[in-house]
Every structure is written in C-alpha cells, then in structure tokens.
Amino acid sequence: MGIDPGLTRCGLSVVQAGRGRAVLPVSVGIIRTPPDVELPQRLRRISVAVGEWMDDYRPDVVAMERVFERGNVSTVIHTAHAVGVLVLAAAERDLPVFMYTPSEVKKAISGNGRADKKQMTSMITRILGLSEAPKPADAADALAIAVCHCWRAPLIARTEQAHVALQKGKP
Amino acid sequence: MGIDPGLTRCGLSVVQAGRGRAVLPVSVGIIRTPPDVELPQRLRRISVAVGEWMDDYRPDVVAMERVFERGNVSTVIHTAHAVGVLVLAAAERDLPVFMYTPSEVKKAISGNGRADKKQMTSMITRILGLSEAPKPADAADALAIAVCHCWRAPLIARTEQAHVALQKGKP
Known part of the structure; x- marks a missing residue:
C-alpha cells in the first residue's frame, strides 16, 4: 500500500508486486x-478511511512519503499530524511502515530525483501498464510511492540479511 | 485534561475546575x-496510554499545547506526529480539543508570556495548592495547560454565546 500523506488530500494506492520489476495496480483513491x-x-475521518482501506485490502506493508521539511511550516505541521494518524493505523494492524523522501521516490521511478509531476505521471502510467493516466491526478503520487517500495524492498531485505549475517559472524 | 505533547515525553494532567479561579489537581504523569x-x-504506545487516561478519568475537555513552529524542524515534525495521535484519541471519544500556544499558557498562569520554567513551576505549585512542586518536573507544563483552559473557558463560552446572539440578531 502506498500513501501520499496530507490533511486536505491524502493519496492511497494498493499494488501487487510481480516477478522482477513487474507491478500490478489494484486500487487508487x-x-x-x-x-x-x-x-x-x-x-478522525482520515483514520477511519485509511483503516477501511487497510482492512479491505490487507496489505503486507505500507510505504509512505516522508514529511518534506522544507516549505510552509504550517503545511508541514498539518501533514505531520496526518502522518501520525496514518502511521498509527498501520501500527494498530501490525503492518510495517517504510518511509521514502520525495526525491527517493522520483529517483526510483524516473531515474531523476527532480522529475516533475508530468514526467512522474507518465512513468507511472507506463510502469503499471495503464491505458491512461491514473485519476485523480494526485493519486499518481500514491502509486509512485508503492512502486518505489516494490523495487526497493528486495534491496532492503538483502541489506537486512547481510546485517544479520554480520551480527552472527561476530564473536 | 491538559496535554503537553511530545514523542519522547508527553505530559498528561487532569484537573477539576472549581468556583471562580479555583482549580484542584487530580492526576499528573x-x-x-x-x-x-x-x-x-x-x-501506538502514546495512543494506548492517552486512551487509558481518557477512559479512566473521562475528562469533559482536552487542552493541548499547539505545536511550536520555531526550533528544530525534526523535533517539530516528531511532536506534530504525536499531536495527530493525541487529537485523534480525543476525537474518537467525542472530547472537544482546545489548543493554546506556549506564550498563551505562560501569560494565563504567570501574567508574563515569557515566564521561565522555574517561574511557571512555582506559580502552578501555588495555584493548585500543592505542598511541593509537581513531579516529574515536565508534568508542570501539562498542569499549566489544564489550568490555562479552566481560566480561559468561561471567556471562550461567553464569546461563543455573543457570536450566537449576533447571528440570531441578523435578519
């Protein structure tokens, strides 16, 4: 499940990771x-709505955009309130949460950490094999975060295994 | 109930408003x-703990310190995550939430919006008729927020009544 957090608009997506880099779209809103x-x-509305998504789709993991520290402080604080509630919803269901910065997501999807909205939407449409751009337009971000995690997860898992191996190798 | 929000340390207090400016301490932690x-x-731990306090003490209202926009951005974001969870706990129990800035709290308690921690602790100890300063030391802030609301609430209620009266008087 991918979440682009926000208080006024919060993007949600569900995707299914396939073989290699294949990712299938399941839902977006x-x-x-x-x-x-x-x-x-x-x-409360955000908590109830995200809880329903989590209970309906039963994702294995939640990927979320990390709060962007630059920009309007009041917006940052509002988004951070929403993130608190979204992360709590995941924690209450024992779902692991992974956070990615906007530039990590852009880089993973387009190869360019500074890709614009149009490039990102076009890449996501192609990656997921959609016949047209995802709607609503903001939802593309939630899909991008989910795809970013699908592609980064194997690397994260390998890094963790390497850490465990290193720890075991210690006297 | 007064809450001094934080991710690492979150102060909680319960007080009982009496006649005039009398406020009785009930609990602090x-x-x-x-x-x-x-x-x-x-x-999740914060959500569970604050929920237990709310369910045990059944407060009429929750007063909370507004996130301070200055200072370390990362601390602000962490505190704002906790505020999201704390406000949600109140909303889930239909408790009204009132927010006060640190200087509003200081001014209400000590008459000085820039009072230091020592002055605030000494004022709170006196106002609540405690034989010694509240412990743990941080908890004094949670008590100060609760007392601030007790003293401001009658004014807020009168302002609301005046608004309603004005609205009714309109053609």
Whole structure:
C-alpha cells in the first residue's frame, strides 16, 4: 500500500508486486477532508478511511512519503499530524511502515530525483501498464510511492540479511 | 485534561475546575517512548496510554499545547506526529480539543508570556495548592495547560454565546 500523506488530500494506492520489476495496480483513491472542518474531525475521518482501506485490502506493508521539511511550516505541521494518524493505523494492524523522501521516490521511478509531476505521471502510467493516466491526478503520487517500495524492498531485505549475517559472524 | 505533547515525553494532567479561579489537581504523569523504538510503535504506545487516561478519568475537555513552529524542524515534525495521535484519541471519544500556544499558557498562569520554567513551576505549585512542586518536573507544563483552559473557558463560552446572539440578531 502506498500513501501520499496530507490533511486536505491524502493519496492511497494498493499494488501487487510481480516477478522482477513487474507491478500490478489494484486500487487508487484520495481521502479528502475540507479545511473548514475542525482538526479532530479531519484526523478522525482520515483514520477511519485509511483503516477501511487497510482492512479491505490487507496489505503486507505500507510505504509512505516522508514529511518534506522544507516549505510552509504550517503545511508541514498539518501533514505531520496526518502522518501520525496514518502511521498509527498501520501500527494498530501490525503492518510495517517504510518511509521514502520525495526525491527517493522520483529517483526510483524516473531515474531523476527532480522529475516533475508530468514526467512522474507518465512513468507511472507506463510502469503499471495503464491505458491512461491514473485519476485523480494526485493519486499518481500514491502509486509512485508503492512502486518505489516494490523495487526497493528486495534491496532492503538483502541489506537486512547481510546485517544479520554480520551480527552472527561476530564473536 | 491538559496535554503537553511530545514523542519522547508527553505530559498528561487532569484537573477539576472549581468556583471562580479555583482549580484542584487530580492526576499528573508522563508518557515516555524511547527514541530507539520505531515510530509506529512509539505512536501506538502514546495512543494506548492517552486512551487509558481518557477512559479512566473521562475528562469533559482536552487542552493541548499547539505545536511550536520555531526550533528544530525534526523535533517539530516528531511532536506534530504525536499531536495527530493525541487529537485523534480525543476525537474518537467525542472530547472537544482546545489548543493554546506556549506564550498563551505562560501569560494565563504567570501574567508574563515569557515566564521561565522555574517561574511557571512555582506559580502552578501555588495555584493548585500543592505542598511541593509537581513531579516529574515536565508534568508542570501539562498542569499549566489544564489550568490555562479552566481560566480561559468561561471567556471562550461567553464569546461563543455573543457570536450566537449576533447571528440570531441578523435578519
């Protein structure tokens, strides 16, 4: 499951990793909470909606975009509130959470850490073999994060195995 | 209930508002989550612990310190993750949440928005009629936030009533 976190718009996606670099799209969508609703109710809506996705699709793992430290501080704080709730939803279901920075996602998908939105959407459409760009447009980010994890996961697993082997080899 | 939010240390307090400016202490404590534990597990521990406090003490309202936008960005983001989880716990129990900035709390308690920790602890000890400073030391902040709300709540209620009266008076 890929999550592009946000308080006003939160992108969700589910993909299935196949052989090699094959990734199949399963579902994609957006949780929206209007800015005129108070924070507690917005966070609750996000919590309920992401919980339903997790319970419906039962993902093995959740990949999420790390909060981007630059930019408007108030937006960063709002997004970080949403991340708290999203990470908690995963923790309550014992789902491992992996975080990637925006540039890690861009680099994994397009080979360029500074790829623009149009390039990213076009790459994701091609990678997932979609007949047209994913809708809503923001949802492409959630798919990109999920694909990024599918491609990075084998490397993460190998690194962990190497660590374990090293630890075992120690006197 | 007063909450001084944090990921590593989160201060919790419960007070009972009395007549006029009288406030009685009920309970105070700290939720700690060690930095070497992963974020999902830390947020889950905070969620469980604050939920237990809310279910045990059944407060009417939750007052919380607003995330301070200055300072180390990484600390701000960590605190904002915890705030997301704490606000969600309140929302899930239909408890209203009120946020105060650190200087609002300091001003309400000591009359000085820039009061230092020592002054604040001494004021809180006196206001609550404690025989010694609250322990652990950090918990004084959670008590200060709760007292701040007790003193501000009548004003907030009057302002809301005035708003309603104004709305009703409109053609």
